[in-house]
Amino acid sequence: MSDFDYDLFVIGAGSGGVRASRIAASHGARVAVAEEYRVGGTCVIRGCVPKKLLVYGSHFAEDLSDARRFGWDTKGATFDWPTLRDNVAAEVDRLEGLYGQTFANNKVEVFHERATLSGPQSIKLASGKEITARTILVATGAWPSVPPIPGADLGITSNEVFHLPALPKRAVIAGAGYIANEFAGIFNELGVEVTLVTRGDKMLRSYDQEIVEKLVGISREKGIDIRMNFPFKGAQKQADGSILIDGGDAGMIETDLLMWAIGRVPNTANLGLEEVGVSLDATGAVVVGADNRTNIESIYAVGDVTNRVQLTPVAIREGHAFADSVFGNNPQTIDYGCIPTAVFSNPPIAGVGLTEEEARAKLADVKIYRSDFRAMKNVLAGRNERALYKMIVDGATDKVVGLHLIGPDSGEILQAAAIAVKAGLTKQAFDDTVALHPSMAEELVLMK
Ligand SMILES: Cc1cc2nc3c(=O)[nH]c(=O)nc-3n(C[C@H](O)[C@H](O)[C@H](O)COP(=O)(O)OP(=O)(O)OC[C@H]3O[C@@H](n4cnc5c(N)ncnc54)[C@H](O)[C@@H]3O)c2cc1C
Numbered sequence: 056m057s058d059f060d061y062d063l064f065v066i067g068a069g070s071g072g073v074r075a076s077r078i079a080a081s082h083g084a085r086v087a088v089a090e091e092y093r094v095g096g097t098c099v100i101r102g103c104v105p106k107k108l109l110v111y112g113s114h115f116a117e118d119l120s121d122a123r124r125f126g127w128d129t130k131g132a133t134f135d136w137p138t139l140r141d142n143v144a145a146e147v148d149r150l151e152g153l154y155g156q157t158f159a160n161n162k163v164e165v166f167h168e169r170a171t172l173s174g175p176q177s178i179k180l181a182s183g184k185e186i187t188a189r190t191i192l193v194a195t196g197a198w199p200s201v202p203p204i205p206g207a208d209l210g211i212t213s214n215e216v217f218h219l220p221a222l223p224k225r226a227v228i229a230g231a232g233y234i235a236n237e238f239a240g241i242f243n244e245l246g247v248e249v250t251l252v253t254r255g256d257k258m259l260r261s262y263d264q265e266i267v268e269k270l271v272g273i274s275r276e277k278g279i280d281i282r283m284n285f286p287f288k289g290a291q292k293q294a295d296g297s298i299l300i301d302g303g304d305a306g307m308i309e310t311d312l313l314m315w316a317i318g319r320v321p322n323t324a325n326l327g328l329e330e331v332g333v334s335l336d337a338t339g340a341v342v343v344g345a346d347n348r349t350n351i352e353s354i355y356a357v358g359d360v361t362n363r364v365q366l367t368p369v370a371i372r373e374g375h376a377f378a379d380s381v382f383g384n385n386p387q388t389i390d391y392g393c394i395p396t397a398v399f400s401n402p403p404i405a406g407v408g409l410t411e412e413e414a415r416a417k418l419a420d421v422k423i424y425r426s427d428f429r430a431m432k433n434v435l436a437g438r439n440e441r442a443l444y445k446m447i448v449d450g451a452t453d454k455v456v457g458l459h460l461i462g463p464d465s466g467e468i469l470q471a472a473a474i475a476v477k478a479g480l481t482k483q484a485f486d487d488t489v490a491l492h493p494s495m496a497e498e499l500v501l502m503k
């Protein structure tokens with residue numbers, strides 16, 4: 056008999072925690088997991104999944120308009136927000152059920168309550184129950200950041216945006232990253248007057264800036280008001296219910312909805328980590344080594360709470376590697392190189408590997424290939440919206456070290472192309488591949 060209630064106790068049933076629990080259980084470990092909100096975590100409940108469904112739902116506005124040029128009579132087409140919102144919510148419920156089923160199938164016990172650490176090998180549940188475990192995995196994710204300014208609480212975050220009772224007439228989205236650009240696109244398509252407000256003069260800093268500039272241009276063309284260098288001083292509610300945002304010298308903006316999208320902070324507050332002696336960094340993230348272990352031997356952490364790369368596939372890989380290493384006698388580490396990413400803005404952008412800026416700083420000889428084109432369907436639709444594909448090549452080796460796209464379906468196209476970049480293929484290998492015609496992706500093998 057073991058001296059512990061469980062071999063593994065996981066705090067947080069999100070992308071990382073679910074995968075770690077399932078794999079550890081499949082290796083024979085006795086596993087329990089605590090979840091204070093809903094099983095599935097951010098990605099499934101209030102992140103990637105409902106967001107992508109809203110992206111699809113909102114894009115019909117443009118598709119229906121374009122359809123006329125393809126012979127369709129779309130007169131009378133109307134949009135109903137509660138229908139989209141509730142259908143998305145129902146899909147989220149379905150997925151949550153499947154995750155619960157996965158736990159049951161793998162004999163993972165679930166506690167639907169908050170858990171905190173009470174020792175290196177003990178956990179306290181909100182109900183007061185004390186549990187012991189040989190190993191503890193902290194997979195508590197991250198939480199939307201809200202700035203410490205007067206009236207900040209008048210704004211919502213991505214946590215609330217999926218449940219709006221009605222769409223606002225006007226929305227101000229604060230931030231210059233993933234969530235801000237994705238929701239600017241969604242709201243704009245759904246007829247909301249969107250103002251995207253950024254603190255500095257750049258957006259999406261980790262992306263190739265030429266691609267980002269193209270997104271800024273297209274977004275403005277579509278009617279999104281982008282205001283850069285806007286310092287948020289405060290916000291206040293007005294008599295008619297609207298919100299007045301004070302940007303100091305940059306002026307005032309009146310809106311009906313304010314949404315914060317200024318980053319996510321690791322979920323480590325009041326978790327008992329400091330009391331147990333777990334090291335946190337300046338951002339509050341749990342510090343771990345390549346083996347996902349903290350400075351306390353029995354405590355590990357994966358996913359957003361470690362603030363390495365805040366993406367679901369990364370959290371899943373870390374959770375899987377942890378479980379294989381600790382319970383499967385198969386030590387694994389993650390290769391963080393060449394992670395493909397996409398922003399599901401309208402149009403989406405996607406990238407893998409070095410940006411032009413990074414390549415020029417790192418390599419002696421950089422060759423840039425570009426294809427600036429109008430997608431065939433945009434031409435017939437009379438939509439003057441161009442795509443840009445950029446290939447970054449190391450001149451010394453001919454290897455493609457980066458690929459950056461903006462245009463319809465760029466995320467879908469990039470996932471496949473990222474395999475070639477990850478594999479270290481050369482520009483010549485791309486050129487040797489016959490084009491698949493007519494497609495947008497064929498531009499990747501036709502760049503001169
Ligand atoms: C709006 C939005 C869109 C996104 N879109 C994408 C995307 O398109 N692609 C992508 O790759 N990533 C996307 N992300 C990021 C992605 O959701 C996260 O990187 C991912 O969910 C991280 O997984 P995790 O396991 O670390 O944490 P989470 O999935 O956040 O899971 C942590 C879980 O722990 C629970 N928890 C926290 N503290 C406790 C406690 N003390 N006791 C019990 N339970 C606790 C939380 O309730 C939560 O369910 C998006 C995020 C947001 C907010």
Ligand SMILES: NC(=O)c1ccc[n+]([C@@H]2O[C@H](COP(=O)([O-])OP(=O)(O)OC[C@H]3O[C@@H](n4cnc5c(N)ncnc54)[C@H](O)[C@@H]3O)[C@@H](O)[C@H]2O)c1
Pocket residue numbers: 202229230231232233234235237253254258259260287316317318319364365366396397398399
């Ligand atoms: N498609 C995807 O893969 C996807 C989608 C959404 C979220 N995510 C993940 O979730 C994370 C969080 O998303 P996000 O969009 O909130 O963050 P982000 O890190 O992408 O962008 C935050 C932006 O807010 C700005 N900012 C920070 N503090 C500010 C302040 N006080 N005032 C004004 N601006 C401020 C930053 O300069 C930055 O541009 C992302 O980093 C990403 O890893 C991924």
